[in-house]
Amino acid sequence: MAPVDLSYTAEEEQFREELRTWLAANIPDEWTQPGFWRALDDDESFRLRRDWEASKTAAGFSGIEWPTEYGGRGGTPGMKALYDEEMVRARAPQTVNVLGLTFLAPTIMAIGTPDQKAEIIGPMLRNEVIWCQGFSEPGAGSDLAAVATRGVRDGDDYVVNGQKIWTTNAMHGDKIFTIVRTEPGSERHKGLSMMLIDMDQPGVEARPLKQMSGASEFGEVFFTDARVPAKDCLGEIGAGWRTAMLLLSFERGASGVGQYTEFRRQYDEIVAEARRFGRSDDPVARQKLANCLVELECLRYHAMHILTQVEQGRDLGSESSMTKLQWSETFQDLWEAFDDVLGPEASLARPRPDVDLTPFQHQAMWSRSVTIWGGSSQVQRNIVAERVLGLPR
Amino acid sequence: MFFALTDDQQAFATTVREFLADRFDLDAVRGVVEDPHGDGHPVSLWKGLADQGALAVLVPEEHDGLGLGLLDAQVVARELGRGVAPGPWTATVLAAEALRLAGSPEQQAAWLPGLAAGETIGTVALRGEAGSWDGRGITVDASGQNDGVSRLSGTASPVDYPSVAGLIVVAATDPSGTPGLFLVESGASGLAIRDQETYDGTARVGAVELADTPAEPLGGGTLSGAAAVAALMARGAVLTAADLVGVAREALTRTVDYDRERKQFGVPVGSFQAIKHTMADLHVAVTMAEHAVLFAAHAVDTEDPGVDVAVAVAKAKAADAAWAATGAMIQFFGGIGFTWEHEAHFFYKRARRRAPLFGSADEHRARLAALTMD
Ligand SMILES: Cc1cc2nc3c(=O)[nH]c(=O)nc-3n(C[C@H](O)[C@H](O)[C@H](O)COP(=O)(O)OP(=O)(O)OC[C@H]3O[C@@H](n4cnc5c(N)ncnc54)[C@H](O)[C@@H]3O)c2cc1C
Numbered sequence: 001m002a003p004v005d006l007s008y009t010a011e012e013e014q015f016r017e018e019l020r021t022w023l024a025a026n027i028p029d030e031w032t033q034p035g036f037w038r039a040l041d042d043d044e045s046f047r048l049r050r051d052w053e054a055s056k057t058a059a060g061f062s063g064i065e066w067p068t069e070y071g072g073r074g075g076t077p078g079m080k081a082l083y084d085e086e087m088v089r090a091r092a093p094q095t096v097n098v099l100g101l102t103f104l105a106p107t108i109m110a111i112g113t114p115d116q117k118a119e120i121i122g123p124m125l126r127n128e129v130i131w132c133q134g135f136s137e138p139g140a141g142s143d144l145a146a147v148a149t150r151g152v153r154d155g156d157d158y159v160v161n162g163q164k165i166w167t168t169n170a171m172h173g174d175k176i177f178t179i180v181r182t183e184p185g186s187e188r189h190k191g192l193s194m195m196l197i198d199m200d201q202p203g204v205e206a207r208p209l210k211q212m213s214g215a216s217e218f219g220e221v222f223f224t225d226a227r228v229p230a231k232d233c234l235g236e237i238g239a240g241w242r243t244a245m246l247l248l249s250f251e252r253g254a255s256g257v258g259q260y261t262e263f264r265r266q267y268d269e270i271v272a273e274a275r276r277f278g279r280s281d282d283p284v285a286r287q288k289l290a291n292c293l294v295e296l297e298c299l300r301y302h303a304m305h306i307l308t309q310v311e312q313g314r315d316l317g318s319e320s321s322m323t324k325l326q327w328s329e330t331f332q333d334l335w336e337a338f339d340d341v342l343g344p345e346a347s348l349a350r351p352r353p354d355v356d357l358t359p360f361q362h363q364a365m366w367s368r369s370v371t372i373w374g375g376s377s378q379v380q381r382n383i384v385a386e387r388v389l390g391l392p393r
Numbered sequence: 394m395f396f397a398l399t400d401d402q403q404a405f406a407t408t409v410r411e412f413l414a415d416r417f418d419l420d421a422v423r424g425v426v427e428d429p430h431g432d433g434h435p436v437s438l439w440k441g442l443a444d445q446g447a448l449a450v451l452v453p454e455e456h457d458g459l460g461l462g463l464l465d466a467q468v469v470a471r472e473l474g475r476g477v478a479p480g481p482w483t484a485t486v487l488a489a490e491a492l493r494l495a496g497s498p499e500q501q502a503a504w505l506p507g508l509a510a511g512e513t514i515g516t517v518a519l520r521g522e523a524g525s526w527d528g529r530g531i532t533v534d535a536s537g538q539n540d541g542v543s544r545l546s547g548t549a550s551p552v553d554y555p556s557v558a559g560l561i562v563v564a565a566t567d568p569s570g571t572p573g574l575f576l577v578e579s580g581a582s583g584l585a586i587r588d589q590e591t592y593d594g595t596a597r598v599g600a601v602e603l604a605d606t607p608a609e610p611l612g613g614g615t616l617s618g619a620a621a622v623a624a625l626m627a628r629g630a631v632l633t634a635a636d637l638v639g640v641a642r643e644a645l646t647r648t649v650d651y652d653r654e655r656k657q658f659g660v661p662v663g664s665f666q667a668i669k670h671t672m673a674d675l676h677v678a679v680t681m682a683e684h685a686v687l688f689a690a691h692a693v694d695t696e697d698p699g700v701d702v703a704v705a706v707a708k709a710k711a712a713d714a715a716w717a718a719t720g721a722m723i724q725f726f727g728g729i730g731f732t733w734e735h736e737a738h739f740f741y742k743r744a745r746r747r748a749p750l751f752g753s754a755d756e757h758r759a760r761l762a763a764l765t766m767d
Pocket residue numbers: 099132133134135136138140141142143165166167168169218369372373374375376377378379382
């Protein structure tokens with residue numbers, strides 16, 4: 001066995017070249033300017049990204065590691081890592097169907113019915129259907145098993161009542177994969193089902209929620225006698241917890257390569273601002289930033305480790321909790337360093353007439369969310385402690 | 394992409410680990426710790442390591458070595474750290490590295506086979522009191538050469554195991570201000586070794602005092618001057634980081650094992666979240682440090698363009714992780730962890746003493762800042 005080898009295969013490198021070429025030809029220059037996306041109104045931004053991503057799919061650059069039978073590219077894990085890296089490098093627009101692509105599609109491939117496989121994945125890849133994730137409720141966040149939204153059988157349908165919250169893309173979603181309590185009186189993990197609910201019906205109402213950053217990327221979804229055909233259950237009726245756990249496990253493939261590439265660039269951008277404002281010689285500021293760099297580089301090595309494990313066909317188990325902790329905590333530290341290092345200037349939109357810090361501030365605000373969603377840092381630490389280290393519950 | 398240890402490297406690690414468990418367990422370590430005036434160099438341990446090729450890892454095959462890389466050497470360093478094993482392993486390996494990198498074929502032939510076999514003990518003396526670890530901290534002066542011999546004066550400290558070393562590689566500055574590496578043999582005239590007491594009983598250290606001491610300049614190898622000194626520092630940093638990572642991992646494992654069993658308030662203390670979350674964060678930190686050491690070793694072996702960043706990251710991360718994990722070990726064992734009878738202090742003291750060697754976490758962060766901000 002050869003020792004450490006960080007190269008990609010010739011085939012993977014060729015894929016990288018093709019992707020690079022396509023991205024270079026298909027991303028308008030102005031799209032990559034700081035602040036471009038946030039200057040647009042929310043709907044306009046969403047529409048642009050939705051169409052752009054569909055054209056990327058048509059060019060064969062979506063579903064990189066998915067089998068070709070689902071419209072994927074049939075690529076290797078290495079290609080997926082390169083894809084994540086190149087998308088960030090090219091400052092490509094962010095995907096609008098992230099929850100569907102990351103979670104729902106692989107779950108359908110694993111346990112979906114033939115009809116679900118045929119009808120859901122293609123339209124998702126082409127952005128004809130935007131998917132939301134309906135897990136969290138006002139009374140069920142970290143404790144997902146406390147879900148109270150209920151579904152009652154009525155002929156071939158279930159009738160759904162209840163509320164979801166913090167739903168990303170609530171205002172743009174076409175469908176929502178939703179954990180519903182379909183067994184009346186059931187408790188905790190039992191009696192749940194994963195229903196694929198059409199949002200375009202009178203019984204479903206989405207309302208935006210304004211985030212601390214001012215944007216409204218998430219919202220609330222209310223179900224009032226909403227109907228969902230029983231055949232639109234993913235996995236078996238009553239087996240929703242198992243389906244949900246399988247679905248969340250697909251976070252694990254994510255290696256952190258994309259995050260590293262993005263945050264490492266942000267590090268350089270923060271350093272450039274520190275220099276501009278005469279703070280780059282301050283020894284304390286230098287220690288703070290350099291410590292972020294230490295953690296960022298560790299994230300990169302960790303990503304190489306994860307990719308190796310995936311290529312070797314190993315089950316990552318609870319290692320994804322470690323990946324999440326490392327990237328989210330590091331990202332947050334980096335943006336705390338931004339404020340620390342720049343001092344009072346950090347809080348000003350335009351500390352000088354020619355300097356716009358709002359894109360930075362947006363990242364700094366966003367960084368507060370990443371340790372909450374996708375399993376909060378506290379929940380991840382519980383997982384590492386209990387499932388990796390074997391400490392008692 | 395393959396970023397992991399190979400089966401061979403894992404087998405090597407297992408061999409060293411099992412050897413230590415069988416032949417040099419914590420009771421044996423305690424024997425060395427409780428005999429502070431002994432030489433801290435148990436012969437059985439040394440012979441065992443030599444038999445496994447642990448001293449020959451980096452030495453080229455033509456000089457009876459295994460001709461492997463730093464990637465393989467860090468495997469050994471990690472296991473020695475894990476076992477808090479005493480002895481001049483790092484010192485000897487670094488002395489051999491100095492010869493391999495900067496020595497002439499003749500110098501290599503004269504010294505490397507003995508160092509690889511464990512017959513000669515080596516050490517390196519690279520900086521002086523309060524000096525930095527980047528070559529500017531050299532406090533020994535070298536005279537001009539006369540018949541291939543220079544004269545060294547000054548004091549280097551702290552140096553690992555100088556009392557048992559037959560060969561000391563000294564960094565010194567010549568009259569033109571250029572740093573370089575020199576060979577000083579034990580018993581050389583004007584050489585005095587002053588033993589220094591240290592709280593880390595798993596090592597012996599001293600000051601190397603030189604007064605017009607004859608020394609042979611290392612020369613004719615791949616590297617010379619400041620580059621040779623820097624290369625040696627980088628290797629010292631990686632091997633020290635690997636040792637620290639081993640210390641940290643073992644400290645964490647032992648603490649987790651204890652807190653799973655120890656009961657208070659009717660439950661295992663390891664079920665308390667204050668402990669769980671600290672352990673989880675430490676597990677992440679130690680794992681990241683393991684990755685970082687692996688990458689840095691690879692970067693040195695392959696002369697990766699990012700090697701300077703990689704080495705600084707590894708040393709900074711390993712030092713912080715070891716400090717945190719060994720401190721937590723004492724805390725989360727409670728009172729017993731603070732006793733002399735308990736082994737927690739072996740780990741804590743080893744981590745504390747080694748953390749600043751070849752540059753502290755702060756120094757390496759300062760270096761990273763210089764590499765990315767200036
Ligand atoms: C930007 C954003 C987008 C989101 N998008 C979606 C989405 O698309 N779909 C969706 O379903 N959800 C979404 N969420 C919701 C997210 O998954 C939840 O916010 C998250 O699971 C936490 O639940 P909660 O908000 O109810 O907080 P709570 O669970 O009430 O947690 C409050 C605090 O208690 C801590 N805590 C909870 N349990 C424990 C424990 N056992 N031990 C220690 N500490 C604990 C938490 O870490 C947190 O700090 C999104 C959230 C955000 C911020």
